[in-house]
Amino acid sequence: MLNCYHTLKDVAVCETGTGENDWYSTAGPACGIWGQKMGQGLLECCVDSVESALAAAEGGADRLELCAGLIIGGITPGAALFEQVRECCDLPVRVLLRPRFGDFLYTGYEFRILLREVELFREAGAEGAVIGCLKEDGSLHMGQMKELMAAAGRMKVTLHRAFDVCMDPIAVYGQAAELGIDTILTSGQESCCLEGMPLLKRLCALQKETGGPRIMAGAGVTPEVIRRFLAETQITDYHLSAKKVVDSGMHYRKEGVPMGIPAMSEYCILRTDSRTVAEAKRALTEGRRS
Numbered sequence: 517m518l519n520c521y522h523t524l525k526d527v528a529v530c531e532t533g534t535g536e537n538d539w540y541s542t543a544g545p546a547c548g549i550w551g552q553k554m555g556q557g558l559l560e561c562c563v564d565s566v567e568s569a570l571a572a573a574e575g576g577a578d579r580l581e582l583c584a585g586l587i588i589g590g591i592t593p594g595a596a597l598f599e600q601v602r603e604c605c606d607l608p609v610r611v612l613l614r615p616r617f618g619d620f621l622y623t624g625y626e627f628r629i630l631l632r633e634v635e636l637f638r639e640a641g642a643e644g645a646v647i648g649c650l651k652e653d654g655s656l657h658m659g660q661m662k663e664l665m666a667a668a669g670r671m672k673v674t675l676h677r678a679f680d681v682c683m684d685p686i687a688v689y690g691q692a693a694e695l696g697i698d699t700i701l702t703s704g705q706e707s708c709c710l711e712g713m714p715l716l717k718r719l720c721a722l723q724k725e726t727g728g729p730r731i732m733a734g735a736g737v738t739p740e741v742i743r744r745f746l747a748e749t750q751i752t753d754y755h756l757s758a759k760k761v762v763d764s765g766m767h768y769r770k771e772g773v774p775m776g777i778p779a780m781s782e783y784c785i786l787r788t789d790s791r792t793v794a795e796a797k798r799a800l801t802e803g804r805r806s
Contacts, residue, residue, distance in 0.1 A: 556752065557752045557753070557754075557800040557801065557803075557804050558578050558579065558732070558752065558753040558754070559576070559577050559578050559579075559754055559756075559793070559796055559797050559800055560577065560578065560579045560580070560581055560610075560732065560753070560754070560755045560756075561575075561577040561579075561580055561581070561755075561756060561757065561758060561788060561793055562580075562581040562583065562586060562590065562612075562755060562756070562757040563580055563581070563582060563583075563586075563601075563757070563788055564582070564583050564584050564585065564586040564590070564593065564597075564786075565597075565787065566597070566600045566601055566604055566605075567787055567788075568757075568787050568788035569582070569601045569604065569605045569607070569788075570604060570605060571758075571787065571788040571789065571790040571793065572605075572607070572758070572788050572790070572793050573605050573606070573607050574790040574793075574794075575758070575788075575789075575790040575791065575792070575793025575794040575796075575797060576793060576794055576797035577607060577793050577797070578607070578608075579607055579608045579609070579610065579643070580601065580605070580607050580608070580609045580610070581609075581610050581611075581612055581646055581674075581755065582597070582598060582601055582609050582610070582611050582612065583611075583612035583614070584597065585617070586757060586759075586786065587777065587780065587786060588617045588777075589614075589617065590612045590614060591612070591614045591615070591616060591617060592611070592612065592613050592614055592615060592633055593611060593612070595636065595640060598611060598637065598640060598642070599640070602640075602641065608643035608644070609642055609643055609644075610642065610643055610644035610645065610646050610672065610674055611637045611642045611644070611645055611646065612646040612676065613630055613633045613634060613637070613645055613646060613647050614630075614647075614676070615629045615630055615633075619650070619681070620648050620649055620650040620678040620681070621649075621650055621651070621652060622649055622660070627649070627660055630647070630649075630664065631663060631664060631667055634647070634664050634667040634668050634671075635667050637671075638667070638668060638669055638671050642671060643671065643672060644668075644671050644672030644673060644674060644698065645664075645668050645671050645672075645673050645674070646673075646674040646676045646701070647661075647664050647673060647674075647675070647676065648661075648675050648676045648677070648678030648679065649661055649664070649678065650678055650681070650682060653683060654681070654682050654683030654684075655682065655683055655684070655687075655688070656678075656682060656688045656691050656692070658691060658695075661691075661695055662695065665695050665696060665697075672698040672699070673695075673696070673697050673698055673699075674697070674698060674699040674700070674701055674732070675688075675692050675697050675699070675700045675701070675729070676701050677701055677702060677703065677734065677735070679692075679700050679701070679702050679705075680702055680703050680704075680705045680706075680712075680735075681705075685702075685705055685715060685719070686718075686719075686722070689719060689722055689728060689729070690728070692728065692729050693726060693728035693729055697729045698729060698730065699729055699730045699731075699732050699753070700719070700729045700730070700731055700732065701732045701734045701755055702715075702716065702719070702731065702732070702733070702734065703716075703733070703734055703735035703736070704716040704719075704733075706735075707735065707736075708735045708736030709733045709734060709735050709736050709737060709741065709745070710736060710741060710744070712735075713745070713748065713749065716731060716733055716745075716749060716751060717748075717749050719731045720749060720750050720751050721750075724750070730753055731751055731753065732751075732753040732754065732755050733745060733751050733753065733754050733755065734754070734755035734756070737754050737755060737756035737796070738756070738792075738796070739792070739795040739796045739798070739799040740799070742754050742796055742799040742800055742803065743799045743803055746799075746800070746803030746804065747803070752800075752804070754796070754800065756792075756793075756796060757788060758788050758789050758790075758792035758793045758796065759786045759787065759788060759789065760786070760787060760788075760789040760792070761784050761785070761786060762784070762785045762786070762787045763783065763784070763785075764782075764783035764784065764785055766783055769783055
């Protein structure tokens with residue numbers, strides 16, 4: 517029997533998006549995955565293991581966002597994990613680049629790490645990078661972002677949920693367009709995308725008007741949430757992790773010795789549920805046909 521605390525009971529319902537933790541509940545701007553045209557639906561699955569990447573592919577995801585430590589909102593994955601995912605899975609991979617847990621105000625050392633990670637994953641063949649840097653006042657750090665964009669070269673770039681804690685999302689949308697950012701992953705500056713729907717609608721309208729970065733809804737995305745968004749908005753891109761809790765294979769268990777987050781048992785493993793991904797893909801496909 518799983519020995520997980522109640523805070524993780526709904527882990528498959530509300531997932532992180534990519535960049536920020538919300539386990540508490542689940543070739544220019546006109547392109548998304550390789551060759552995808554504006555207006556087509558896109559389902560991106562955030563994964564932190566080869567097993568989850570394979571499950572996402574099995575369920576019909578269009579693209580992966582690869583990270584490590586999804587339980588803390590995601591940090592930069594190791595090169596070996598990226599290599600194994602590429603070897604085992606044919607989906608395009610965008611790599612979350614985040615040197616640590618926490619906010620997006622980086623020290624000089626942290627930024628140099630981030631800059632080098634962009635270069636390394638570009639050289640390794642990542643389809644895109646998922647990045648974001650803020651200043652003390654909550655504005656986008658344009659100086660750092662310009663350096664990261666230059667290092668990205670021909671890689672696509674997603675502005676992650678640093679966007680959701682910036683001071684002025686409309687101004688930052690315009691700056692993201694100026695930088696050539698491909699996609700903005702956002703919950704509409706709320707804890708989950710349903711609560712952020714008003715801002716998401718406004719951003720989607722802005723994208724239609726200006727041809728700027730695509731808007732990808734994230735945080736709390738489920739098949740039912742996708743159906744509701746398709747009925748009430750023009751957003752076509754969705755980001756989810758579709759997590760389920762898997763019991764560890766360990767027979768001997770030394771309880772009461774947490775290695776990290778005390779609220780979660782060390783013998784609970786989070787994996788992507790291919791069935792949830794498949795249902796989300798059906799919701800996206802059927803919703804766009806209706």
